Amino acid sequence: MKAAWSLVWALTLVLVTCGFAIVLTHVALGVGADSTPWPRFSVIIVFFWMLHRPGIMTVPMVFLIGLAQDLVLGDIPGAGLLALVLASMMMGRWTIPLRTMPLAWRWIGFAGFAGLVFALEWVLTAAARLMLPPIDLVIVQAGMTFLLYPVISVIMRQILRIGRTPTRTL
């Protein structure tokens, strides 16, 4: 019973945080090419759960989150999704040793994951549109996403602790 409750809680937490990350990426704060791109919160959250809940953040789950992200953000359907799925399959093995390492190492691991996601999406978008998307905007967005990882990671670990707090009898 406790195991089932734990699984439901973990699944809910993963889905809610991923959904919130997509919505946060979508919130309007300056529009158009002259504005600074907004970080991709969904990439951070997917990597975080790949480390901390690998049993839930499986490739099919990454597929669902990637699809939701593309449909909500209005990107070419499948470009962000395929980039996320490919990056998670490539990085899957590397996340095992990263789980027990300090934050600095996990941050470096995230740099590799985010770099792979943005590079793949850039290539896939270029192939779909037969036109090279501006690389400077991609670098800015990837950089902002990279810089935000430690902050989100610390917040998410606090949220994880709430779930682990034993029930006390009052």
Place this chain on the structure above:
Amino acid sequence: MVGRGVSVAALLGAVAIYILGATSDPRLQPLREIALDISAPVTEFVGAPMRFVRRMAGDAGEFLDLAAYNKKLREDIASLSQWREAALRLEAENAQLRALNKVTLAPRFDYITAQVIGNSGGAFTQSITINAGRSQGVRPGTVVMDGTAAIGRVVALGENAARVVLVTDASSRIPAVLQPGDIRALLIGDNTGRPKLQFLSKPGRVAKGQRVLTSNHGGIFPKGLPLGTVDALVDNVVQVAPIGDFRQLEFVRLVIERVDLTIDSDAVLIVRADGEVEQEKAEPAEDEGGDEE
């Protein structure tokens, strides 16, 4: 083993969706509409405090810069007064000419104002989400303006939300005309802030500062809406500076073209219970005789 099979299936599914997305397959449209309808109210709710903070920060910035702002407004008023005089004179002249020709122009367009509630926020797409959709009379292809200039068109539609692709997006192609000179061209977005003009009808006559307006070739955009001005000519590439200020985009205006019912003289008009009027064309009368051998 099963897990690996599921992962491979997910990968193949992603590849399939990418191919459908890259080829703009209409089978993905219902999925887009569902995503719009679900995400728009959540984005509007989550974004409200952030938009409030942004507005406050903007107001604070303006307050700090009040003296310079005031000076600029005075200059604008002086310049606009001259334009007002010219506009009034032209309006009177126009009315006089219409009266002489007995022309009555019926308004062809209706306008809807909508709020920008979301954007693609990224480097790969330049699009926004607005809180008006099918229920408000928005149709696919509806032109969106920021008040003065055309900034994009509706590409996906939900019940109460729509996605607008901006003129700067790499998928945007708008038939345009340059004035003065009446040069036809195609305005092509490339995800930068400076879309390019291609397929110019008179390439040698393009000059910096020319106005870029929509032309109704292709029938998507109404004629004569301002898009921008020719900003630079670099290596035979004509760059356009859009008039619309995308950074300050909070409300937009949708141009809804009125669909007039042209009544066929041979048709029968049917008024349905919901008030919709429909015309049913009579079958062509059979040729009596003549064909018999």
